[in-house]
Amino acid sequence: MILDILAAATSEIPAPTGNIATDLGNTLVYKFGFNTPFFVAQCINFIIIVFVLKKFAFGPLGTMLAERRERIKAGEEKLKQIEIDLAETEKRTAAALEEANAKAKAMISEAQDSAAKLGEEKTQEAIASAQRILTKAEEAAKADREQMVAELKADFGKLVATATATVAGKVLTDADHATINAEALNVIEK
Amino acid sequence: MRFASFITKFFLFALLLTPAVAAEGGHKLPLYAEKIPGLIFTNSMIMTWLAAGVLIFFALSASKKISVVPEGFQNFAEWVVESLYDFLETILGDHLVKKTFWFFSSIFLFILVTNWLALFPGVGTFGFNMDSSHPLPFLRGGNADVNMTAALGVISSLTWLFWAIQENGIKGFLAHIFAPKGGGKGAMAVVMIIVFFVVGVLEVVSIGIRPLALTFRLFGNIYAGEQALEALLAMVPGFLKFAPPLLFYFMEILVGFIQALVFTLLTAVFLNLICDHGDEHH
DSSP states (O other): OOHHHHHHHHHHOOOOOSOOHHHHHHHIISSSOOOOHHHHHHHHHHHHHHHHIIIIIHHHHHHHHHHHHOOOHHHHHHHHHHHHHHHHHHHHHHHHHHHHHHHHHHHHHHHHHHHHHHHHHHHHHHHHHHHHHOOOHHHHHHHHHHHHHHHHHHHHHHHHHHHHHHHHOOOOOOOHHHHHHHHHHHHHOO | OOOHHHHHHHHHHHHHHHHHHHTTSSSOOSSOBBBOOTTBBBBBHHHHHHHHHHHHHHHHHTTOOOSSSSSTTTHHHHHHHHHHHHHHHHHHHHHHEEEEEEHHHHHHHHHHHHHHHHHHHTTSEESTTTSSSSOOEOOGGGGHHHHHHHHHHHHHHHHHHHHHEEEEEHHHHHHHHOOOOOOOOOOHHHHHHHHHHHHHHHHHHHHHHHHHHHHHHHHHHHHHHHHHHHHHHHOOOOGGGHHHHHHHHHHHHHHHHHOOOOHHHHHHHHHHHOOHHHHOOO
């Protein structure tokens, strides 16, 4: 059958019949070699190609492209959300910093006041302490002096009594000793 | 400027000379594809299979190691697919392109690859009786065979009909063709109904002719290109044969692309026209 049709394709085109459809069919078959089995074969070829391209190229690549578009879209949405969050965080951070600054300033001021107060207290305490030390030192010095004076007086009285006994050549009584000492001390004190 | 002028003159000269060379009984490509002796298929069918092989290789390579971050061949395949998708989306719109992209892009790639494969050395030049007035080349451009272009035209028209009815429903489909647009009252409405019915009949004739128009537009352009190349080859004897058709090869590369684009564009526009309800909303 195929050979017959092919043979027809290579033969001369029949004379026009006046029927458009028949003449067109004759032209297609006899002049241009239209052949039903080959036409069907080419249809099948093309359908197979379309099927393969759809299954192995456009399908997977289309899915991949759609997935990538979705990812980019989701990424952009996330980026926008991140930008919003970042702006909010920056705002919150700025407010927190401002609050912290104010608190820090207040604390510093408070600390400065407290330090000044403490310093003053400590200074006063030191002054008082120094004063006490000085008073004690003065008291001690005074006591030492008085003790020394007393000892000096006793020694001087003894010395005078001894000198008087030696010069007078007599043994002095306790009353003599007391009188001599008292007179000697009066002289010294004057 | 001088170069452009030279090119124009060369093409005009070649076009004028082509029929003369062919008529002299030189190397003339027959109008129809022929069966290779001893085999049950034609020389153009071999080219169709080669094109199918190239496209299947493309499809398998593209989806072999598919990943979210594209590398190597996937980049090229994605560029092809995305460019086609964006192009078809501008014609068909978001809804239709999702449904029909696979078909229109397959048509485009198939016609493009078939047209360009036909330009490879050896196609149409090796075969039986090549020096006679009735040569039989082993390979013939896939779209230089009316059976192939008719298959494309008929399948495109059938898919058009299927999607047109699917989108509009049978009633909507018929209304889209025959129903009067723009309204009107009284006698004007009757006139409009008659006018649009006649327009609808013309539209049906136009729809009926479309497969034939698509078939012969593609066949004519590709066959004419191959014929021109064959004739130009025959212009000069010996090893200088390569020179005359050289510039035409560049043009044929462009023609191959344009014809693939035109076929895809027309079928997509036809579908968009029948599925477009924009006029009903305004």
